[in-house]
Amino acid sequence: MLPIGHYLFLSMALFILGVIGVITRRNVIVVLMSIELILNAVNINLVAFSRLYGDVAGQVFALFIIADAAAEAAVGLGIIIAFFRNRETVLADEMDLLKW
Amino acid sequence: MLDKVIFYFFAAIAVSSAALMVTRRNAVHSAIFLITTLLATAGIFLQLRAEFIFIVQIILYVGGIMVLFIFVIMLVNLDVALHQIKFARQKWVALGVVLALAAQVGVMFWTTGKMPGQGFPVLVAAPANRLPAGNAEAVAQSLFGTYLLPFEIASVLLLVAMIGAVVMAKKRA
Amino acid sequence: MQAATQATIDFLKLYWAPLLCGVVIVAVLPLIAGYIVLVERKLMADMQARLGPMRVGPHGLLQPIADAVKLLIKEDIIPDDADKVVFWLAPVFSVGAALLAIGGLAFGPAFQIGVNLNVGILFVVGISALGIFGIVLGGWASNSHYSLMGALRSSAQLVSYETAGGMALVAGLLFAGTLNIKSIVEAQATQGVWFGFLAPVAFFTYLVASIAETNRAPFDLPEAESELVAGYMTEFSGFRWSLYFLAEYTNMIVVASVATTLFLGGWLRPFAGIRWLNFLDFVPPLLMIGIGAYCVLRMPRQPSRVQQIFMLAVAGLCFVAALVLAGPVLLPFVKPSMAAAVKPFYAGIHGGFWFIFKVSAYLYFFMWLRFTIPRYRFDQLMRLGWHFLIPLSIINVLVVGLALIFGSYFNLQGWALLLATTPAAILALVAALVILGMEQKSQARQETSSVTDFYVG
Numbered sequence: 242m243l244p245i246g247h248y249l250f251l252s253m254a255l256f257i258l259g260v261i262g263v264i265t266r267r268n269v270i271v272v273l274m275s276i277e278l279i280l281n282a283v284n285i286n287l288v289a290f291s292r293l294y295g296d297v298a299g300q301v302f303a304l305f306i307i308a309d310a311a312a313e314a315a316v317g318l319g320i321i322i323a324f325f326r327n328r329e330t331v332l333a334d335e336m337d338l339l340k341w
Numbered sequence: 342m343l344d345k346v347i348f349y350f351f352a353a354i355a356v357s358s359a360a361l362m363v364t365r366r367n368a369v370h371s372a373i374f375l376i377t378t379l380l381a382t383a384g385i386f387l388q389l390r391a392e393f394i395f396i397v398q399i400i401l402y403v404g405g406i407m408v409l410f411i412f413v414i415m416l417v418n419l420d421v422a423l424h425q426i427k428f429a430r431q432k433w434v435a436l437g438v439v440l441a442l443a444a445q446v447g448v449m450f451w452t453t454g455k456m457p458g459q460g461f462p463v464l465v466a467a468p469a470n471r472l473p474a475g476n477a478e479a480v481a482q483s484l485f486g487t488y489l490l491p492f493e494i495a496s497v498l499l500l501v502a503m504i505g506a507v508v509m510a511k512k513r514a
Numbered sequence: 515m516q517a518a519t520q521a522t523i524d525f526l527k528l529y530w531a532p533l534l535c536g537v538v539i540v541a542v543l544p545l546i547a548g549y550i551v552l553v554e555r556k557l558m559a560d561m562q563a564r565l566g567p568m569r570v571g572p573h574g575l576l577q578p579i580a581d582a583v584k585l586l587i588k589e590d591i592i593p594d595d596a597d598k599v600v601f602w603l604a605p606v607f608s609v610g611a612a613l614l615a616i617g618g619l620a621f622g623p624a625f626q627i628g629v630n631l632n633v634g635i636l637f638v639v640g641i642s643a644l645g646i647f648g649i650v651l652g653g654w655a656s657n658s659h660y661s662l663m664g665a666l667r668s669s670a671q672l673v674s675y676e677t678a679g680g681m682a683l684v685a686g687l688l689f690a691g692t693l694n695i696k697s698i699v700e701a702q703a704t705q706g707v708w709f710g711f712l713a714p715v716a717f718f719t720y721l722v723a724s725i726a727e728t729n730r731a732p733f734d735l736p737e738a739e740s741e742l743v744a745g746y747m748t749e750f751s752g753f754r755w756s757l758y759f760l761a762e763y764t765n766m767i768v769v770a771s772v773a774t775t776l777f778l779g780g781w782l783r784p785f786a787g788i789r790w791l792n793f794l795d796f797v798p799p800l801l802m803i804g805i806g807a808y809c810v811l812r813m814p815r816q817p818s819r820v821q822q823i824f825m826l827a828v829a830g831l832c833f834v835a836a837l838v839l840a841g842p843v844l845l846p847f848v849k850p851s852m853a854a855a856v857k858p859f860y861a862g863i864h865g866g867f868w869f870i871f872k873v874s875a876y877l878y879f880f881m882w883l884r885f886t887i888p889r890y891r892f893d894q895l896m897r898l899g900w901h902f903l904i905p906l907s908i909i910n911v912l913v914v915g916l917a918l919i920f921g922s923y924f925n926l927q928g929w930a931l932l933l934a935t936t937p938a939a940i941l942a943l944v945a946a947l948v949i950l951g952m953e954q955k956s957q958a959r960q961e962t963s964s965v966t967d968f969y970v971g
Contacts, residue, residue, distance in 0.1 A: 271363070
């Protein structure tokens with residue numbers, strides 16, 4: 242195993258890229274994909290520390306995060322499909338029904 | 342040495358694919374780059390000797406979640422979107438904030454070794470041949486032993502998500 | 515620089531065997547897939563009372579080579595508005611996933627291609643599931659309605675039957691207790707019974723699911739010629755189409771190998787543990803001698819000189835194979851001192867023979883089904899997957915688990931476990947059929963009543 246700093250840097254890089262995607266993209270589907278990227282960065286962190294301390298709990302936590310991400314992606318995409326059927330758009334800028 | 346080569350290989354693929362993913366105009370291209378990022382992450386898991394998480398990442402994330410994403414992208418594919426601007430109005434402010442965050446984390450990493458009494462943990466990781474034989478067995482013992490309640494709650498969560506997704510995407514008659 | 519070259523040399527010294535195996539497989543598998551296609555065409559001809567390809571080479575044996583040459587020299591047409599990069603990438607995804615899955619298999623006790631992975635079977639199943647992307651991206655990149663519909667249908671079918679197949683594997687793995695491929699076969703050796711007998715419902719479910727996973731008849735609606743032209747493969751021609759084709763036949767080999775490993779005893783001889791049945795060890799060489807003798811007998815009936823020489827050559831090959839197979843079995847009788855030294859050879863050669871025999875039997879069953887049963891319509895296909903196979907496989911896991919607890923309470927081992935698992939299998943089947951019946955009744959009632967809205971009603 243490499244020194245833990247390597248994995249932390251990788252995790253941070255992926256996290257930053259995911260946050261950039263969430264904040265700046267207009268297409269809601271790409272925003273959801275960036276959220277998956279953020280969750281992956283956290284997973285790398287967890288598994289790296291699990292290996293460092295020899296405790297398998299980190300990997301179990303990562304497993305729960307993966308299951309959770311699946312559930313969230315499914316519901317999120319269902320919402321996007323329902324919205325698309327009504328408004329014919331997937332751009333975040335145009336989802337402004339509640340604006341006065 | 343092999344460890345280092347494998348890590349840098351997969352890390353390079355992961356970071357470059359992620360960077361490409363957040364900057365593509367076409368949503369399907371973004372999805373393909375996310376797939377390569379997830380596969381590279383799975384490679385990192387394998388390098389960390391976490392075989393079960395490696396294969397679960399491939400089966401669930403790449404083989405399940407990304408298939409779902411690609412299906413939905415094809416269902417809502419708008420040609421109009423291809424010619425529109427891809428970044429929201431707040432992109433420069435957002436970029437500035439994110440770069441500030443990145444700089445803060447970077448400075449934290451940089452100075453961690455320099456202050457007295459602080460630093461990254463100097464524990465030596467368990468050498469690979471002393472890890473419990475069978476990563477899948479160890480995860481299973483932990484999952485169905487200590488963490489049985491979160492496991493059951495996760496299954497209820499998945500049931501709720503399934504029902505929710507079906508209801509949201511159902512066609513009204 | 516010095517350390518880098520030293521590290522490379524160390525790496526090559528450690529891992530030269532898997533690397534060589536990988537290169538050999540990538541080079542040889544297209545040829546094998548081509549000959550499996552020839553076997554399929556000959557079988558199709560036999561079941562339709564005709565002869566099949568007979569012109570190219572003696573008895574049509576050079577037909578795959580002619581097909582390969584034809585595919586390689588065809589013009590590479592890319593549709594006008596197609597996304598060129600994804601169009602190039604899609605077949606690569608399919609073939610890459612299929613070949614990588616082959617790398618996780620073990621054809622004999624010493625024939626493991628890659629390293630002995632702790633999560634062996636899960637690796638093979640998971641990686642072969644990556645082939646879905648090749649299909650979906652190929653259909654999308656073709657920029658054609660038929661391709662996209664075929665791709666979405668095909669991937670929906672694959673995803674639906676993956677769950678059923680996975681749960682069927684879980685039911686089989688309950689007996690094995692491990693995901694490691696070598697340990698699964700060793701468990702079948704120690705328990706003395708193949709898991710296909712202990713979990714027949716799981717075997718049946720995996721059989722049906724694997725037919726759907728590889729897009730074979732009767733589940734081949736997405737790629738049938740009379741339906742959506744060729745589905746997602748419509749716009750791919752020449753070499754790209756041959757990559758998809760190779761991926762499909764490699765997937766067939768992969769699912770057959772997984773089923774053989776888990777349910778049919780892998781590389782074990784039938785009744786591997788029973789000593790007084792050791793005469794079954796002579797079946798492989800006798801089989802080869804029988805085939806060789808048949809070729810020799812049919813030689814005079816061949817129409818031309820070339821074909822006669824060819825028959826003799828095939829007979830010679832069969833006799834050589836019989837000699838190789840009989841060697842490790844006869845040597846302990848002739849020279850008892852070499853009995854221990856010859857054991858690994860016996861395990862390797864005979865193990866490889868039995869494994870290939872079982873995989874071929876499984877593939878023969880696939881082909882037999884293709885030429886016998888008519889095609890399923892897509893909604894019938896989805897109903898079979900979701901309303902029958904998934905409840906069946908889930909109930910089967912529950913019931914097999916109960917049977918195992920029951921069996922361990924009474925200390926049943928090996929064949930005696932059948933006492934517990936057979937009632938369990940019958941129970942699971944009955945429960946799933948009841949669920950299917952209830953579903954069909956409610957479906958019929960729904961169709962006859964007026965259209966109700968989910969929220970309004």
